[in-house]
Amino acid sequence: MPTEQLPERPDGVRRLENVVIRFAGDSGDGMQLTGDRFGAQAAAVGNDVATLPNYPAEIRAPSGTVAGVSSYQLHIADHDITTPGDQPDVLIAMNPAALRANVTELRPGGVIILDTDAFTVMGLEKAGYDVDPLTDGSLDAYQTFAVNLTEFASAAVADHNLKRKDAARTKNMYALGLVSWMFSQSIDDTIEYLRKRFAAKPDVMNANIAALRAGWYYGETTEAFANVYEVKPAPLPAGTYRHMKGNKGIAYGLVAAAHQAGMPLFLGAYPITPASEVLHELSVLASNDVRSFQAEDEIAAIGAAIGGSYAGMLGVTVTSGPGMALKSEAIGLAVIMELPLVIVNVQRGGPSTGLPTKTEQSDLLQALYGRHGEAPLPVIATRSPADGFDSAMEAARIALAYRTPVILLSDSYIANGSEPWRVPELDELPDIGIELATEPNAVDEAGNPVFLPYARDPATLARPLAIPGTPGLTHRIGGLEKADLTGAVSYDPDNHDLMIRTRQSKIDGVDVPLLEVDDPSGPPGSGADVLVIGWGSTWGPIGAACRQVRAQGLKVAQAHLRHLAPLPANLASLLSEYHTVLVPEMNLGQLAGHLRRETLIDTVGYNQTRGMPFRVSELASVITRVIQGIADDDTPEKAVGAKVVGDVTARLAAAKSGGTA
Amino acid sequence: MSPTGETDGPARAEEPAGAAATSRRAPTVADFTTGNAVGWCPGCGDHAILSTLRGLLPALGVPPENTVVVSGIGCSSRMPYYLDTYGIHSIHGRAPSFATGISINRPDLSVWVITGDGDALSIGGNHLIHALRRNVNLKILLFNNHIYGLTKGQFSPASKVGTVSPSSPHGSLDNPFNPIALALGAGATFVARTLDGDRRHLTATLTAAAAHKGAALVEIRQGCPTFSPIPRQARDAGANPAAADPASPELGPIRLSPGLPIVFGPNDQWGIIRDPSTGELAVGNGGDARVVVHDPGTQNSTYAYALSRLGETALAEAPIGVYRSVSQPSFDQLFQERLATARPGGRGELRSLLTGADSWVVAG
Numbered sequence A: 001m002p003t004e005q006l007p008e009r010p011d012g013v014r015r016l017e018n019v020v021i022r023f024a025g026d027s028g029d030g031m032q033l034t035g036d037r038f039g040a041q042a043a044a045v046g047n048d049v050a051t052l053p054n055y056p057a058e059i060r061a062p063s064g065t066v067a068g069v070s071s072y073q074l075h076i077a078d079h080d081i082t083t084p085g086d087q088p089d090v091l092i093a094m095n096p097a098a099l100r101a102n103v104t105e106l107r108p109g110g111v112i113i114l115d116t117d118a119f120t121v122m123g124l125e126k127a128g129y130d131v132d133p134l135t136d137g138s139l140d141a142y143q144t145f146a147v148n149l150t151e152f153a154s155a156a157v158a159d160h161n162l163k164r165k166d167a168a169r170t171k172n173m174y175a176l177g178l179v180s181w182m183f184s185q186s187i188d189d190t191i192e193y194l195r196k197r198f199a200a201k202p203d204v205m206n207a208n209i210a211a212l213r214a215g216w217y218y219g220e221t222t223e224a225f226a227n228v229y230e231v232k233p234a235p236l237p238a239g240t241y242r243h244m245k246g247n248k249g250i251a252y253g254l255v256a257a258a259h260q261a262g263m264p265l266f267l268g269a270y271p272i273t274p275a276s277e278v279l280h281e282l283s284v285l286a287s288n289d290v291r292s293f294q295a296e297d298e299i300a301a302i303g304a305a306i307g308g309s310y311a312g313m314l315g316v317t318v319t320s321g322p323g324m325a326l327k328s329e330a331i332g333l334a335v336i337m338e339l340p341l342v343i344v345n346v347q348r349g350g351p352s353t354g355l356p357t358k359t360e361q362s363d364l365l366q367a368l369y370g371r372h373g374e375a376p377l378p379v380i381a382t383r384s385p386a387d388g389f390d391s392a393m394e395a396a397r398i399a400l401a402y403r404t405p406v407i408l409l410s411d412s413y414i415a416n417g418s419e420p421w422r423v424p425e426l427d428e429l430p431d432i433g434i435e436l437a438t439e440p441n442a443v444d445e446a447g448n449p450v451f452l453p454y455a456r457d458p459a460t461l462a463r464p465l466a467i468p469g470t471p472g473l474t475h476r477i478g479g480l481e482k483a484d485l486t487g488a489v490s491y492d493p494d495n496h497d498l499m500i501r502t503r504q505s506k507i508d509g510v511d512v513p514l515l516e517v518d519d520p521s522g523p524p525g526s527g528a529d530v531l532v533i534g535w536g537s538t539w540g541p542i543g544a545a546c547r548q549v550r551a552q553g554l555k556v557a558q559a560h561l562r563h564l565a566p567l568p569a570n571l572a573s574l575l576s577e578y579h580t581v582l583v584p585e586m587n588l589g590q591l592a593g594h595l596r597r598e599t600l601i602d603t604v605g606y607n608q609t610r611g612m613p614f615r616v617s618e619l620a621s622v623i624t625r626v627i628q629g630i631a632d633d634d635t636p637e638k639a640v641g642a643k644v645v646g647d648v649t650a651r652l653a654a655a656k657s658g659g660t661a
Numbered sequence B: 001m002s003p004t005g006e007t008d009g010p011a012r013a014e015e016p017a018g019a020a021a022t023s024r025r026a027p028t029v030a031d032f033t034t035g036n037a038v039g040w041c042p043g044c045g046d047h048a049i050l051s052t053l054r055g056l057l058p059a060l061g062v063p064p065e066n067t068v069v070v071s072g073i074g075c076s077s078r079m080p081y082y083l084d085t086y087g088i089h090s091i092h093g094r095a096p097s098f099a100t101g102i103s104i105n106r107p108d109l110s111v112w113v114i115t116g117d118g119d120a121l122s123i124g125g126n127h128l129i130h131a132l133r134r135n136v137n138l139k140i141l142l143f144n145n146h147i148y149g150l151t152k153g154q155f156s157p158a159s160k161v162g163t164v165s166p167s168s169p170h171g172s173l174d175n176p177f178n179p180i181a182l183a184l185g186a187g188a189t190f191v192a193r194t195l196d197g198d199r200r201h202l203t204a205t206l207t208a209a210a211a212h213k214g215a216a217l218v219e220i221r222q223g224c225p226t227f228s229p230i231p232r233q234a235r236d237a238g239a240n241p242a243a244a245d246p247a248s249p250e251l252g253p254i255r256l257s258p259g260l261p262i263v264f265g266p267n268d269q270w271g272i273i274r275d276p277s278t279g280e281l282a283v284g285n286g287g288d289a290r291v292v293v294h295d296p297g298t299q300n301s302t303y304a305y306a307l308s309r310l311g312e313t314a315l316a317e318a319p320i321g322v323y324r325s326v327s328q329p330s331f332d333q334l335f336q337e338r339l340a341t342a343r344p345g346g347r348g349e350l351r352s353l354l355t356g357a358d359s360w361v362v363a364g
């Protein structure tokens, strides 16, 4: 069933290198929890795991409809993987709508486990099926196991005093037990988890455990399932690991940053999808001196964070695109006041409310330029769930060292995705503490000691920070242009020009590591002709696609930008070593435009904005076409089949002529 | 004339000895005074408020370095530049949010918000009501000149209906906010109204606000001779025998004193009486047995609200004094207590947080 099958073990258990499993059901069926638990079990046996939750924007979409389907995809492997996989090998469908919404993506020959209980006349109708797919032959290409999960689960929990409806709800645990058996996974960790989660409701706890066990034994005792599979542990470097989601990784990175800076962490935030979880994660960490404040709106959230920074906290605000738009005036204030601040934007589909639960990378230009006036600030991007921790620490390091707001870009795919994360030892973490001013730093003409809040460190151009409570250093800062050194209000034209250039130079001078290229065929200029460069969450799909292309014997180089502003110093020279630079992005070419502006190098964009991450196979075929296009002397645009905006005109024209014909 | 083109001098320590000196001896007016040239129009009420604040702050016993003044945008919001404390001249309407971030994290600081009617009631209305409802320990001074001064005279959300201004040449159409009623509606625990030109009343009111633990909203009626002058009136509501009726503007606002009956006018001939059946307030005879004895400590704010509305019905303007002063835990206190109870044994261990309960070990 899986793509790459290994020889069968003598005991009949088939070993797989990797498998992609998707749990799908109604929003109320608990698929997110089920997927999450399966991922945790796989991680616990040492598999590499990457996950992709997908759920509707509406909290209560009509039940049983395709619009209300929620799913959770997992890729588990015995080797290092970076994506949740393109096509599921196994689909668990809890109702007809879940089947209908997902079956077309299932790999031919793949396994379907479905709950027949929901395949009623009404269930089929709600899902939009005219004929029952169980009987019309449309599932012939797959190995289908039709099981009445709901009935079996209800029977298994009959002794636990649950109402009929609640008993039926344990079907997700029954399904998890069955799939766990199928993949030779222990369910002990999940039993432990259920004990803790439902400690206050013993009946619910016992019923869920009973359903989970019953699902597992059903697999064991029934003859229906021909095969049992196993995915061996992935060889990870030694260390302590845990299953890490992107939002949680960022939250923990911020906590660690505050710890390593010797400051309390103060979060000002307003709930917004898909960033709220960072607020939730930080809200439970008061014991680690994390102070979280839910403000009345996005502007107040950043206002409070800036106030916290001024008062000596590590100020942080977390939001998504629409919230960023609201915060932009306050970000400008933080730029001119030169206060440390970390602004996390967990991007989602836009513009406006857009696709709140889907992923996109379309806020890059907003991060780089979305403020009035010349308001430069560093921008960095997280590339994967496990990278959230490091990138949050890096954002805080820069914010503190340079006294500047820093925008950290994540996205919905990273936020909700998860993968194993190696827990760092504390002594591996950098010390990012800064010295606060405690003494006057100059004398006036009369020889009196004075504090100049806008005198600068010659190396970093950072200004001294004196926090309230420090005697003798009282000073005022604000949004009006400041005189160099004194920080007093100044309307002097030359001073304004000087300050604008100084703030820009400070950001331009942020120490950013050089960009590294991954190309097994040789160093830049002597290896591949094509470099694929990306930023943010495309790191996983691009990396996996490059490995696929290389497996075909072709050469391709990969580089990934963590720092978007300022860019690594060697970027232009690196890019110029390649015949073609391909930039896949989940937007219409924002990085490509940024690269052109900053390096004068034209790149080839491959762009999609479907709210979903790139498929590895899709990217691999694009890269292959570009490489072959060079050999065939095609234009790269032709090779990638670049969609230009004019495409829309053509589409409209086609629709119109189709309509009138 | 509007106060553009001001030239603020350097932010410098005033005393030769600098910091150390200011924190050891009792602070003086000079300790709270910057060398910056004050940029308001001549005759602006803000001058009087500044001078009152400079006189008042040293008396509060909080050193300048533990005082933070946060403002928004507008004429009044230039205040931080003239007070030698820590301060932020922030963005339009948002001062309460910056101040909240400072105050709740640093209970050792005394945090003041300087705002105006446009800043606080229009663009910043949301932050104002939420700071009040949370009872953040902020002293919010709302300079109400009923006009946008800095942008040259447009009507504000405090302007009376019919205000003729550059943006309302035929008179404004919208009903004004009553800041006192708004603050009471938001659940403010301390609400007061005072005058720029009455230094004694201003000092007493601000001193009471400073002593209050929690959010204090003080509306300061502020004259803007450039765009919104206040008509001539008596300093004291009893002092003008020419006042023909209790609603004459010449009378000046009536004064509220805790524990005293609210009577006013020549020979205290008028008084505020309560209709026992409806609870509504009205102007009656000063000698009436139903004259209200002012009590700002009443938990139920219905009375204070009715009082604040008299300026729109029976009087030329709302009375001055403390409308409400009740004790409730401040948000700051609750925020700090929660932090303290969350870490009884000091800060939690980072490594154990990062490792969590569901980690596993891969051997090398």
Ligand code: SF4
Residues within 6 Å of the ligand: B001, B002, B003, B039, B040, B041, B043, B044, B045, B046, B075, B076, B145, B149, B150, B223, B224, B225, B226, B227, B228
């Ligand atoms: S409030 Fe009026 S008088 Fe005062 S500075 Fe502003 S414009 Fe001038």
